[in-house]
Amino acid sequence: MAKLKKSPARRVNELKKALVEVKLSGRDNSGAGYTIEPAKGKLGVMIPGMGAVATTFVAGVEAVRKGIAHPIGSLTQMGTIRLGKRTDGRSPKIKDFVPLAGLDDLVFTGWDIFEDNMYAAARNAGVLERDLLDKVKGRLSAITPMKAVFDHEYVKKINGPNVKKGKNKMDLAEQLRQDIRDFKKSSRASRLVTIWCASTESFIKPKPIHQTVKSLEKAMYKNDKNIPPSMIYAYASLMEGVPFANGAPNLTVDIPAMLELAREREVPICGKDFKTGQTLLKTVLAPAFKARLLGLSGWYSTNILGNRDGEVLDDPGSFKTKEESKLGALEHILQPALYPELYGNIFHKVRINYYPPRGDNKEGWDNIDIFGWLGYPMQIKVDFLCRDSILAAPIVLDLVLFMDLAQRTPELRRLGIQEWLSFYLKSPMTAPGLYPEHDLFIQLMKLKNTLRYLKGEELITHLGLEYYD
Ligand SMILES: NC(=O)c1ccc[n+]([C@@H]2O[C@H](COP(=O)([O-])OP(=O)(O)OC[C@H]3O[C@@H](n4cnc5c(N)ncnc54)[C@H](O)[C@@H]3O)[C@@H](O)[C@H]2O)c1
Numbered sequence: 001m002a003k004l005k006k007s008p009a010r011r012v013n014e015l016k017k018a019l020v021e022v023k024l025s026g027r028d029n030s031g032a033g034y035t036i037e038p039a040k041g042k043l044g045v046m047i048p049g050m051g052a053v054a055t056t057f058v059a060g061v062e063a064v065r066k067g068i069a070h071p072i073g074s075l076t077q078m079g080t081i082r083l084g085k086r087t088d089g090r091s092p093k094i095k096d097f098v099p100l101a102g103l104d105d106l107v108f109t110g111w112d113i114f115e116d117n118m119y120a121a122a123r124n125a126g127v128l129e130r131d132l133l134d135k136v137k138g139r140l141s142a143i144t145p146m147k148a149v150f151d152h153e154y155v156k157k158i159n160g161p162n163v164k165k166g167k168n169k170m171d172l173a174e175q176l177r178q179d180i181r182d183f184k185k186s187s188r189a190s191r192l193v194t195i196w197c198a199s200t201e202s203f204i205k206p207k208p209i210h211q212t213v214k215s216l217e218k219a220m221y222k223n224d225k226n227i228p229p230s231m232i233y234a235y236a237s238l239m240e241g242v243p244f245a246n247g248a249p250n251l252t253v254d255i256p257a258m259l260e261l262a263r264e265r266e267v268p269i270c271g272k273d274f275k276t277g278q279t280l281l282k283t284v285l286a287p288a289f290k291a292r293l294l295g296l297s298g299w300y301s302t303n304i305l306g307n308r309d310g311e312v313l314d315d316p317g318s319f320k321t322k323e324e325s326k327l328g329a330l331e332h333i334l335q336p337a338l339y340p341e342l343y344g345n346i347f348h349k350v351r352i353n354y355y356p357p358r359g360d361n362k363e364g365w366d367n368i369d370i371f372g373w374l375g376y377p378m379q380i381k382v383d384f385l386c387r388d389s390i391l392a393a394p395i396v397l398d399l400v401l402f403m404d405l406a407q408r409t410p411e412l413r414r415l416g417i418q419e420w421l422s423f424y425l426k427s428p429m430t431a432p433g434l435y436p437e438h439d440l441f442i443q444l445m446k447l448k449n450t451l452r453y454l455k456g457e458e459l460i461t462h463l464g465l466e467y468y469d
Contacts, residue, residue: 033456036099037408041190043101044183045400046242047110048233049198050145052307052360053247053274055122056389057197057396058108058143062136065103069132073394075423076100076401081448083457086467098451099408100401107187111179111233112145112198113160121145125307127360127389146179149229154201156315158308169220169227176236193403194237194244195396196271199309201228201250202317203324210255213264234258238267243403243413245421246271247396249321254429262416268406270399270418273426276391277384278303278364279326280440285380286333287439289370293339297377298347298369299330304355305362305388314354326350328427329438362388395424409454420450 047054063069064077071077081097083090094100108118116124119140122133133140147164149172166172184192207226209219216235219227230252237244238253238261246252246269253262253269262269275283278301289296304310313319327350334343366382402421406412412420419436422428423443428436437443449459 034409034411034454036405036454039099039101039105039404039408042105042107042188043400043404044187044189044192045106045108046180046183046192046194046237047108047197048112048148048194048230049196050110050112050114050116050118050121050143051197051199052125052127052309052389053392053396054110054197055118055125055140056127057393058118059122059128059133059136059140060393061103061106061397062139063132066135068135071103071394071397073391074397075394075447076398077103077394081451082460083452086464094451098405098455101191101404106400107189108143109183109187110143110145110197111148111176113148113150113158113162115145115160115162117141117145118143125360125389127387148198149173149176149232151229153225154228154317155199155312156202156317157312158199168223169232170217173220173232173236173239176233177240180236180240180242191404191407192240192242193400193407194233194242195400195403196230196233196244196246196248196250196252197396198230198248199312200248200318200321201230202315203320204228204251206251206255210251210257213257213261216255216257228252231255231258234269235261238262238265238269241265241267243268243407245269245399245403247274247392247399249273249324249427256432259416259432263414266410266414267416268403268413268418269416269429270403270421271425271427271429273322274392274395275424275426275440276388276395277362277386278366279329279426280391281364281366281382281384283329283333283438283440283443285368285382286330287441290334290339290343293342295342295371295375296330296334296346296369297371298349298367300347300349300367301326301364302351302353303362303364304353304358305360306354306356306358307360307388309388310352310354310356310358310362313352319352322352323350324427326426328436332435332438360388360390362386399424411454412450420447423447 064071079094080091081094119137147162150163152159164175209215230250234244234253249272253271313322330348336343364384368380371377406418417429419430430436452459
């Protein structure tokens with residue numbers, strides 16, 4: 001059947017309409033270029049949870065500052081960004097393209113239920129060798145933890161003495177707010193960022209009290225059991241205008257009340273759960289299967305790890321929180337509703353086993369059952385002998401620097417959720433009703449295009465027809 005031709009007048013009208021829409025939304029493809037406030041002064045990094053990840057991050061930054069190590073794995077430090085055409089030869093380092101805080105400008109503090117300073121905690125975590133830790137001992141020993149807000153009901157496997165007391169959860173939030181103000185003053189930081197590196201809390205679902213700021217605050221006064229410590233830290237941070245990133249799978253900022261608070265106060269938030277080992281590979285392999293339309297019948301993932309995180313995850317409540325976070329990725333990447341013959345019947349299982357001899361050196365096995373042409377089955381086995389905190393530390397650094405960039409960029413901070421940082425997260429937060437992007441390469445493109453957009457550079461679509469004109 002012949003296609004109906006559009007009349008010239010109708011085409012002109014359509015074009016006019018499209019132009020008006022672009023103007024109204026202010027979002028054409030070339031990137032508008034937005035004001036980013038300069039990264040002047042020090043950036044204070046506040047870390048609830050001074051365990052393996054936090055100490056590996058801080059010790060690493062100190063080692064890089066001293067020139068004795070490279071920031072491997074950090075996009076902000078080593079990554080480049082292509083600008084313009086492939087033939088232009090413009091690929092600056094990301095840190096030279098957008099104004100990020102320099103490593104020399106970072107100052108650190110944290111909260112923990114144990115009293116160990118960062119050097120002792122790093123020794124205890126057993127991730128980095130003593131030789132390296134001793135070279136940065138002075139700086140690490142000077143960071144002692146503030147008293148934590150802790151609830152044993154939410155982390156059943158550990159208990160410690162360095163804990164705040166308060167008449168209710170709002171009182172505890174007030175104490176944290178005071179800590180934040182005191183640190184800002186004593187460190188003379190011009191800006192702050194909070195990043196949750198504390199233990200994974202027991203699984204909870206959003207309740208009516210999590211729906212609005214008002215209901216949350218009321219519930220804090222009433223000591224409602226559905227408010228875990230991570231929410232109290234997040235509330236305190238946002239009330240102080242400090243961005244909050246969540247490195248664990250806890251609900252924390254992923255509730256309507258926190259989104260409301262973040263938007264009202266124009267404070268960036270992001271989460272959940274650092275995307276480090278097994279899920280990183282899952283979000284690389286699954287998109288490859290989908291791209292080639294290879295079917296998937298099962299994916300069995302198991303882990304052994306022996307650090308404190310592994311011990312905490314040995315509790316069924318904390319494991320459930322982690323499990324939910326790890327399971328989501330496949331469903332969203334493979335879109336079974338669109339490809340029922342390929343992905344309509346997947347058996348997906350995730351296990352984490354606490355095995356002390358391994359310490360932080362986790363081993364993650366994946367058995368993947370796929371099928372190809374005419375339904376013939378094949379198997380893939382992945383055995384990733386990784387180091388959990390070595391993979392997590394550069395993510396912490398990048399999130400801190402990018403969250404600080406977001407707080408200096410009005411166009412970003414007023415959004416609340418920073419979805420462009422999904423690249424770093426296992427279970428990324430999105431606007432209500434929007435499904436998350438899990439594919440690592442879509443996430444990277446989203447991140448880099450956001451930076452291009454902020455700087456008024458052309459977005460890269462990889463169309464490339466112009467090279468053949
Ligand atoms: N390492 C990774 O690859 C990775 C990946 C994704 C997520 N995570 C998450 O990051 C978090 C940290 O991991 P880790 O290996 O450093 O664990 P860790 O057990 O070594 O450190 C966590 C620290 O948090 C402290 N803590 C617990 N509750 C607290 C509270 N309410 N306030 C202050 N401190 C508290 C603990 O005492 C401990 O020192 C965990 O939730 C983990 O699930 C880690």
